Amino acid sequence: xxxxxxxxxxxxxxxxxxxxxxxxxxxxxxxxxxxxxxxxxxxxxxxxxxxxxxxxxxxxxxxxxxxxxxxxxxxxxxxxxxxxxxxxxxxxxxxxxxxxxxxxxxxxxxxxxxxxxxxxxxxxxxxxxxxxxxxxxxxxxxxxxxxxxxxxxxxxxxxxxxxxxxxxxxxxxxxxxxxxxxxxxxxxxxxxxxxxxxxxxxxxxxxxxxxxxxxxxxxxxxxxxxxxxxxxxxxxxxxxxxxxxxxxxxxxxxxxxxxxxxxxxxxxxxxxxxxxxxxxxxxxxxxxxxxxxxxxxxxxxxxxxxxxxxxxxxxxxxxxxxxxxxxxxxxxxxxxxxxxxxxxxxxxxxxxxxxxxxxxxxxxxxxxxxxxxxxxxxxxxxxxxxxxxxxxxxxxxxxxxxxx
Numbered sequence: 184x185x186x187x188x189x190x191x192x193x194x195x196x197x198x199x200x201x202x203x204x205x206x207x208x209x210x211x212x213x214x215x216x217x218x219x220x221x222x223x224x225x226x227x228x229x230x231x232x233x234x235x236x237x238x239x240x241x242x243x244x245x246x247x248x249x250x251x252x253x254x255x256x257x258x259x260x261x262x263x264x265x266x267x268x269x270x271x272x273x274x275x276x277x278x279x280x281x282x283x284x285x286x287x288x289x290x291x292x293x294x295x296x297x298x299x300x301x302x303x304x305x306x307x308x309x310x311x312x313x314x315x316x317x318x319x320x321x322x323x324x325x326x327x328x329x330x331x332x333x334x335x336x337x338x339x340x341x342x343x344x345x346x347x348x349x350x351x352x353x354x355x356x357x358x359x360x361x362x363x364x365x366x367x368x369x370x371x372x373x374x375x376x377x378x379x380x381x382x383x384x385x386x387x388x389x390x391x392x393x394x395x396x397x398x399x400x401x402x403x404x405x406x407x408x409x410x411x412x413x414x415x416x417x418x419x420x421x422x423x424x425x426x427x428x429x430x431x432x433x434x435x436x437x438x439x440x441x442x443x444x445x446x447x448x449x450x451x452x453x454x455x456x457x458x459x460x461x462x463x464x465x466x467x468x469x470x471x472x473x474x475x476x477x478x479x480x481x482x483x484x485x486x487x488x489x490x491x492x493x494x495x496x497x498x499x500x501x502x503x504x505x506x507x508x509x510x511x512x513x514x515x516x517x518x519x520x521x522x523x524x525x526x527x528x529x530x531x532x533x534x535x536x537x538x539x540x541x542x543x544x545x546x547x548x549x550x551x552x553x554x555x556x557x558x559x560x561x562x563x564x565x566x567x568x569x570x571x572x573x574x575x576x577x578x579x580x581x582x583x584x585x586x587x
Contacts, residue, residue, distance in 0.1 A: 185583065186335045191287075192328035194294040199287045199324050201257065202280035203246055205236040213237040215278040217248065222256055222269050222284060226300075227351070229272040238279060246279045248286060251296035253303070255285040258321040265320035266310040268303035270296060285324050295337060297344035305581040308332060342587040343580050350573035357562045364559050365432050368552040372503035381544055398539040402532045405495040405539055406504070409529065412450035412481050419444050421482040425464055428457065433472035433502060434563055446483040449490060453478060454498035456491040456505045458514075460527040465514060472502045474560045489529060495539060497549045499556055510535060
């Protein structure tokens with residue numbers, strides 16, 4: 184690689200900064216704050232929901248982010264997370280950042296922020312060389328600014344960033360389509376089975392709040408809770424950790440999956456629902472749908488999963504049942520244990536009432552939403568291929584093997 188090298192600070196428009204500290208008691212109103220959760224969940228941060236914090240006039244002058252800022256994780260519980268870089272894609276309203284994050288603002292006449300976002304995703308950035316390992320892994324602002332980095336001509340930076348951004352734009356477009364497909368199916372579930380406005384509901388009498396013809400059942404009558412599965416000893420199988428699950432959708436991120444020969448006690452099959460049972464993962468919405476397994480494949484996962492498998496209802500119905508507010512409220516109210524490590528008492532689901540709709544209504548629902556789930560699966564597979572192609576291209580661009 185023939186690119187010049189300089190210390191990273193040479194490209195700074197202003198000195199780097201660590202973010203603000205705000206105790207929990209003052210949070211809830213004010214201005215948006217990017218926390219570590221947003222940093223790790225979003226490679227590119229735009230207009231998303233965030234916690235609100237108060238700020239004074241001086242802080243508003245110096246502690247906001249702008250489009251193009253790079254944000255680095257100053258600390259992480261795991262080694263791989265230290266120094267993680269995210270790009271501020273947009274900041275439509277005043278937004279600050281928390282103390283475990285380092286903000287870097289580049290001179291845009293010399294450095295393209297999108298290029299350096301991708302640069303720090305590649306092994307050529309050398310950022311792992313400044314990570315220190317203690318109780319937590321971390322980087323220091325002083326080490327970051329003195330890190331030697333490559334500086335291609337600005338036109339080449341922009342060309343490389345544009346090429347890689349095309350992949351990310353396709354991936355993001357697919358993610359939006361996935362969200363719309365899931366949301367439309369979720370709205371249908373709520374309309375028919377929670378608000379009880381199903382087709383023909385006007386002509387059905389209710390008996391004790393339940394439509395006539397619906398059977399009074401409990402969750403274990405229609406859904407298997409933690410069904411028994413086995414994997415042969417020393418057989419290699421997928422392990423799915425809590426980190427792979429989304430807080431807002433059925434999708435799981437395969438980059439967190441591992442192949443293991445030692446298996447956890449939590450095992451599941453294709454189209455099972457995975458419900459987080461520990462705080463704060465449950466409250467935050469972590470719930471997955473095991474669309475990513477092959478037929479007859481058994482995987483294992485975090486011991487903090489509850490596995491749900493429909494027997495008298497479909498896998499799709501089971502998933503939306505797990506995401507419904509009444510069931511989640513029941514699970515949350517059953518939690519016991521020390522603060523920060525509370526867990527759902529699975530026995531609470533034994534008494535959770537699930538009025539069973541007539542088969543024709545269940546079949547009609549399944550017919551509609553199953554197409555959505557098939558499309559979601561195809562879009563996720565497409566995204567996996569796009570991510571693999573992008574990640575293969577990234578190091579070859581950064582080492583100059585491919586010229587643009």
